[in-house]
Amino acid sequence: MDTKKSTIRDLVIPIDRYPHLNENQTLQEAIQSFISFRAGQQERPHYAMLFVVNDLSQLVGKLFLMDIMHGLAPGLLKGTKVEKFEGKEGNYLDLATLYETSTFAECGKNRDKPIKSLIHSIDFSLPADTHILKALVVMSNRNDFDVPVTDNGTTIGVLRLEEIFMAMCNTYCPLP
Numbered sequence: 001m002d003t004k005k006s007t008i009r010d011l012v013i014p015i016d017r018y019p020h021l022n023e024n025q026t027l028q029e030a031i032q033s034f035i036s037f038r039a040g041q042q043e044r045p046h047y048a049m050l051f052v053v054n055d056l057s058q059l060v061g062k063l064f065l066m067d068i069m070h071g072l073a074p075g076l077l078k079g080t081k082v083e084k085f086e087g088k089e090g091n092y093l094d095l096a097t098l099y100e101t102s103t104f105a106e107c108g109k110n111r112d113k114p115i116k117s118l119i120h121s122i123d124f125s126l127p128a129d130t131h132i133l134k135a136l137v138v139m140s141n142r143n144d145f146d147v148p149v150t151d152n153g154t155t156i157g158v159l160r161l162e163e164i165f166m167a168m169c170n171t172y173c174p175l176p
C-alpha cells in the first residue's frame with residue numbers, strides 16, 4: 001500500500017467547505033446553518049456538528065445539534081434529570097411532557113442567545129500525515145468522529161468518519 005495514499009491528507013474536507021460559525025453568532029444563526037447543509041432524500045441535516053471560529057477565523061470549538069437543543073430548551077433537559085431523590089438517582093423521562101408548555105415558550109425566546117456558552121473546546125486534532133488506520137483507531141478510542149486536521153500547526157480541515165469509511169470501502173477493502 002502506498003503510504004502517501006494511506007494518510008488522511010486526501011480525505012480532509014477543507015475548513016472553508018465545512019460548516020462553521022463565529023462564536024458571537026446566535027442560536028438562530030446556528031439553526032439556519034445546520035438546516036442549510038442538507039443531504040439525502042429526506043433532507044436530513046448533513047452534519048451533526050459545526051466548527052466555531054473567533055473573530056480572527058481561528059478554530060475555537062465545536063457545536064453539536066444537542067448543544068442547540070440545550071440552548072433552546074435548557075429547562076427541559078435539566079428538569080428531567082434528577083440527581084438524588086429518596087436515595088434514587090437517574091433520569092425521569094416521563095417528566096418531559098410536564099414541561100411542554102414552558103419548553104416551547106422558552107424555545108422561541110432563546111433563539112437570540114449567543115452560542116458562545118454552548119461551545120465545546122477543541123482539545124484534539126490529527127496531523128495531515130497521520131495514517132488512515134491510526135486515525136480510525138484514535139477516533140474510535142476517543143469516540144470523536146469529526147476531528148480537525150492540522151498541517152504545520154494550522155487547521156486545514158476536518159476528517160469525518162464518513163470519509164474514512166468511504167476510503168476503506170472503495171479503495172482498501174472493496175466489495176467483490
